[in-house]
Amino acid sequence: MGLGEFLFLLTGLKWTVALSAIGFVCGSVGGLAIALLRTSGVRGLERLAAGYIALFQGTPLLMQLFVVYYGLALIGLHLSAWVAVSIGFTLHASAYLGEIWRGSIDAVPRGQTEAASALNLKYTSRMKDVVLPQAIRISLPATIGFLVQLIKGTSLASIVGFTELARAGNIVSNQIFEPLLVFGIVGILYFLMCWPLSLYGSHLENRLAVASR
Amino acid sequence: TRPASAITTEEIKARGKIIVGIQGDNPPWGFVTSDGKQDGLDADMARLYAKELGVTVEFVPLEVSNRIPALTSGRVDVLFATMAMLPERAKAVQFSKPYVANAIVLIAPKSVEIKTNADMAKVSIGVAKGAAQDTQVTKNAPAGTTIRRYDGDAPSIQALVSGQVQAIGGNIFYLQRVEQARPGEFENKLEFQKLYNGACTRLGEKEVNASLNAFIDKIRANGELKKLYDKWMKVPVHQFPDSLEGIPFSAS
């Protein structure tokens, strides 16, 4: 494999980073909203959030992207590839993060919410200052785990025409016919992208652990 | 279902650009080079056609599985995407006249005797999922033959090389790749079918189809197609049939 092929993989990497960034940002915002709805205590909203989670956790991301990009186009709604992946990743990531965070919010002892309520803290402050900081600690390993899967899941964006890292690897592999070598390098590049996230996760974990033994 | 974005040659000319669906990872038909340029026989065909219309080309690299959806949903105007002309496909898209021929073959070790379709039952066979060789091997192999379907050409060749299968179905370019990995061990055993590739448009879009057919007739006549054959296929230009069972070349 020559330098040219390697540089080609790096341009794919660039797209992967951009797609991951979209997934992270949109997914986290959406996920937080879903988690809060799911734990709101309002029956209707909780049902709605649970339905959303069941629907978008249960369908493959690839299918979501396909439906948003090609399916909607079929009925005349032509979304650009960027909009399509943004929608697809948001639906997917917010469902998963929403459920992960919902679980950790539920795992914070009830006495904590009670104490906050008794101090007359409003919902926002109760969540932001009391519950979420403790929930984050429980959900951190799972969250990091999902985010690295999301990075790798961006490879599915090739279905709407992005030549991201995995697709670039495919192209190179079909040119030089050394799939083990090419996918080995692609694997390493993914590793280099995901690993810092893992490291950051453990760093954060240690910091939170110091605060509340 | 409402009409997808139908388009005419006039509209393409007015836009100054034709959007072509093409394969990105299937040399020498259609592939992206390591400096990111679209290349291959299909790419050159598309460029010639664009020149004919006097417009520029925008390539949309596609995978095997989203070629037809990209066309039917209006994401591209036309496919030059190694689309083998098959009757079932012709129900979903409108083929033009054929512009290149391909053959589907079975590759196996020299030591294994495979002379007839029935002999295929002796081995496990790998194919690229959804490609023409998949269809052909599935159709011709005796019932009960182990057929393993992989994601694309490279993995199916890798499966042969690493011994996960004993034979693979492939096209005329496969053997040369297998030779690179394991020289002297394999040979072409059976040839199933001559396949023709055509350009595709949406069903019912008469104008673009007609213009494509005229274009193909023209390059066959003026020697442009021969140049492409010399560049990519390295064989003489094939004889193309005037009709294929169940595959109309012109839109009705």
Place this chain on the structure above:
Amino acid sequence: MNYVLDFTPVLDGLPDLLAGCLGTLLLALGGMAIAIVIGISGVVLRDSRHKPIRWAVKGFVELIRNTPFLVQIYFIYFALPLAGLRLDPTPTAILALGINGGAYAIEIIRGGAQSISRGQVEAGLALGLHKGLVFRLIVLKPALRAVFPSLTSQFILLTLTTSVASAISAYELTSVAQRIESESFRSFEVFGVITLLYLGISWLMMSFFSTISTRYFSYPVK
């Protein structure tokens, strides 16, 4: 000019698709079984007294979590034969899914174990239970309860990831669907139907997990 949806090829293939669903379920359940074993024993080993074991577990987690599943499954399928170990597609897929899911499960369960207050562990120790028993009897259940939604999510993801196994020709829903699609070229119809089938399988899994959750984790908490 009209793309007319035509479901007949998909409906004709429905028996095959349903058989594919069973293949998917087999891969998913097999993978999950391995993953949960790896997950729980990984959490224990990660806390081992012996440094090499701890590092091995951490290394395993980092390696598996941070590389694509496709690379892992290709590695087991294509590279291990070079070392003399040749596995068929289905065992390969189950093994790969189990290893992959296991790495995530280790981390998820560990997160749960961290949320258990030190007082719980101390109480167990003070009663004369040794460390392993304290984990098994006292920490594990509340820890699993705390992260059960995350664990469920991971296993749903694992279920959907089985589709990647079609890349090495394992028999499951996606491979069946791709075959039908390559014969009929009815992409929209095929994709639509298998999306519903995947949704059905996921819902089956979700209700399986929620049954477990209400059966085993329904003790009241403060």
Place this chain on the structure above:
Amino acid sequence: MTTHASIANAATTDPMIVMADVEKWYGGFKALSDINLSVRRGEKIVLCGPSGSGKSTLIRCINHLEAYQKGEIRVGGTRLGDDSRTIDAIRREVGMVFQHFNLFPHMTVLQNCMLAPMRAAKMSRSEAEATARRLLDRVRILEQADKYPAQLSGGQQQRVAIARALCMRPSVMLFDEPTSALDPEMVKEVLDTMIGLAEEGMTMICVTHEMGFARQVADRVIFMAGGTIVEEAPPDAFFTQPRHERTRKFLGEILRPH
């Protein structure tokens, strides 16, 4: 004492807390039955009774930490419904010290005390900090201000919980065994703090078995058993001439030194 909200300014003849026919079930277990209680503004009530008799449950109902199934509770004239507005209004006036402290583990002692004043009462940071430090000092724990709850002894945690509740300057305080984890010296200091609050006119309901405190401060002592109020009387009457057999038995244990 500063009274700074509607509830506190209601006509002073109104009772501050009224519970009428309150009944509370935990699933199939009846934890409170027929609770009728009226507490005047500035009144100090001591609540005692055997373990499991419903004392914690009762005071948790007052600021709606537990929903109840029958009857009515009014605080400062506001009926405690499910409407979050009224619940907020009530909680602004009602402070609570929990039996299990429920400190926020991810915040230091000082942060625990400053959170609510800043977020709920919109105090400025410097004002909140000054208040917090003053009250932490009052319960003799200022030097631990930068520690986390997990680094404190049981008694220290309890004192932080008291300071945290007082930082909101509530007009009603509910104490759930505020001295259980304290040594006698500290008990005295905390009780002195509470006596100080009492003298400032705060309305107080205190679950405690410190009978010295009851004698000295309480306007009324309420004795609960099995989820009902068995007896209520001024401390003198309560200790010297209890009317019910159950009360006498209970007092017998208290007054006889072990």
Place this chain on the structure above:
Amino acid sequence: MTTHASIANAATTDPMIVMADVEKWYGGFKALSDINLSVRRGEKIVLCGPSGSGKSTLIRCINHLEAYQKGEIRVGGTRLGDDSRTIDAIRREVGMVFQHFNLFPHMTVLQNCMLAPMRAAKMSRSEAEATARRLLDRVRILEQADKYPAQLSGGQQQRVAIARALCMRPSVMLFDEPTSALDPEMVKEVLDTMIGLAEEGMTMICVTHEMGFARQVADRVIFMAGGTIVEEAPPDAFFTQPRHERTRKFLGEILRPH
């Protein structure tokens, strides 16, 4: 009483617990300094002192829940090292009741009590259940046997914690404020239980401020302040003629009714 392990069978002239020059640091904070203490087999010690003086820390060191930085601790002649075998063996003989109870939330009361006897002491299920029921009855909580900890009141939880520790039939018991959450009636019952244990010859160290109990049961009272042992004496001498100023001040608060 059945003594069923090596430690309990060691020569009876040996002291049961020896702490020599023990020092314990939490990071930069010295929680215990120069602790020297020897407890004979069957001796009852009451440990008291102001909040934060290191009482909990001291007893937690004895069964090695806290590591200490200097000195030596021996239990039943076995030196408490880092070897997990000896630690496990010691913990099986040393029961502990925590200040915060630490019940297992996912087990019913009965299961909480049966767990360690079955898993650590290899008792049969039926024997473990019988023991558990007997001891739950002794602390008057048998009727709650099938509830989960979260469904119990504070005092009920505390009694479960005591029963749970006793189920292991330890030869040494460490109590950390075992009556803090109890009402006076219950305090009496629990103290009676403890007196019963004391009479059976159990070695006990009890952090408590129930001075009645100290008077009646303790062989020695130890007063701690600021991480050191300030004074130790038999109860009579301790209450009537305390030698140190600090002790006198502390006792002043206890003995004067509020």
